[in-house]
Amino acid sequence: MPVAIITGASKGLGRALAEGLAERGWDLVLDARTAPVLKEAARGLEPYGTKVVALPGDVTDAGHRADLVAAARELGGLDLLVNNASALGAEPLVALAELGLAGLRAALETNVVAALGLVQEGLGLLRAAPAGAVVAVSSDAAAEAYGTWGGYGASKAALDQLAAVLAVEEPGLRVWAVDPGDMRTDLYAAAVPDDDSGRPEPSAVVPGFLRLLDERPPSGRYGAPALVAGREAGGVDGQAQAGPPGDRAQTDLGGGRGEAGR
Numbered sequence: 300m301p302v303a304i305i306t307g308a309s310k311g312l313g314r315a316l317a318e319g320l321a322e323r324g325w326d327l328v329l330d331a332r333t334a335p336v337l338k339e340a341a342r343g344l345e346p347y348g349t350k351v352v353a354l355p356g357d358v359t360d361a362g363h364r365a366d367l368v369a370a371a372r373e374l375g376g377l378d379l380l381v382n383n384a385s386a387l388g389a390e391p392l393v394a395l396a397e398l399g400l401a402g403l404r405a406a407l408e409t410n411v412v413a414a415l416g417l418v419q420e421g422l423g424l425l426r427a428a429p430a431g432a433v434v435a436v437s438s439d440a441a442a443e444a445y446g447t448w449g450g451y452g453a454s455k456a457a458l459d460q461l462a463a464v465l466a467v468e469e470p471g472l473r474v475w476a477v478d479p480g481d482m483r484t485d486l487y488a489a490a491v492p493d494d495d496s497g498r499p500e501p502s503a504v505v506p507g508f509l510r511l512l513d514e515r516p517p518s519g520r521y522g523a524p525a526l527v528a529g530r531e532a533g534g535v536d537g538q539a540q541a542g543p544p545g546d547r548a549q550t551d552l553g554g555g556r557g558e559a560g561r
């Protein structure tokens with residue numbers, strides 16, 4: 300059975316992705332900081348009958364990251380790493396003029412430093428996998444200048460760039476930065492508490508992530524809503540890595556970023 304590590308899998312998108320993969324027979328290593336919520340999420344996967352190791356912890360803790368990869372090794376290897384856990388830097392979001400620098404550091408630590416740390420920890424297993432892949436859960440805020448989303452958006456832009464460079468350096472892997480679009484989750488509610496406009500449930504975009512695994516398009520940046528809608532087949536909303544930066548194919552089939560969320 301293939302094995303995935305999904306960070307931030309106790310709720311929201313991470314939990315929905317865990318369910319989507321468990322349904323397909325994947326064994327899973329899951330984390331989140333709040334142990335009872337994580338345990339409950341893992342219990343919800345029992346009907347699928349796959350192996351699920353739920354390890355409470357903080358992705359910014361190097362020892363915890365090592366434990367996650369060790370658990371995957373125990374399950375047989377690592378085929379997919381999903382860096383999904385994320386910090387906003389301020390809740391609710393505030394303008395850059397007021398953004399506490401400690402909050403910005405925290406967002407960078409969770410969204411960028413920990414994500415790379417986990418990649419480094421798992422790289423040996425990913426390289427050894429028959430079809431190793433890394434998913435960096437990105438955001439429209441990485442690419443668009445939305446007021447109050449500056450600190451978080453900067454961290455996601457950095458994550459995107461790490462993913463793009465990793466793809467060049469590790470041509471044997473697929474490295475996809477995926478903007479999931481707006482979703483009705485605790486993270487969004489914490490970011491913008493007064494926004495009660497309807498947003499899709501995270502489960503709505505899971506088929507987009509699964510499509511990446513099925514079709515294995517080139518490494519690059521993708522929009523999950525467009526993947527769900529059947530666009531971007533074999534193309535990218537960003538860069539298809541091929542060689543050094545100047546050589547990269549630029550493909551934009553449209554519809555990827557425009558309708559995505561933060």
Ligand SMILES: NC(=O)c1ccc[n+]([C@@H]2O[C@H](COP(=O)([O-])OP(=O)(O)OC[C@H]3O[C@@H](n4cnc5c(N)ncnc54)[C@H](OP(=O)(O)O)[C@@H]3O)[C@@H](O)[C@H]2O)c1
Nearest residue numbers: 307309311312331332333357358384385481482484486561
């Ligand atoms: N919601 C949206 O509209 C939207 C739009 C674009 C992109 N995204 C991205 O989608 C991803 C998932 O977000 P979501 O909306 O599903 O959020 P969510 O429902 O709030 O879930 C976040 C998950 O991450 C865990 N987590 C947070 N910090 C962690 C840490 N330091 N270590 C380990 N686990 C941690 C949380 O559990 P604990 O708090 O217990 O740790 C929870 O399981 C994020 O990367 C986010 O930036 C979301």
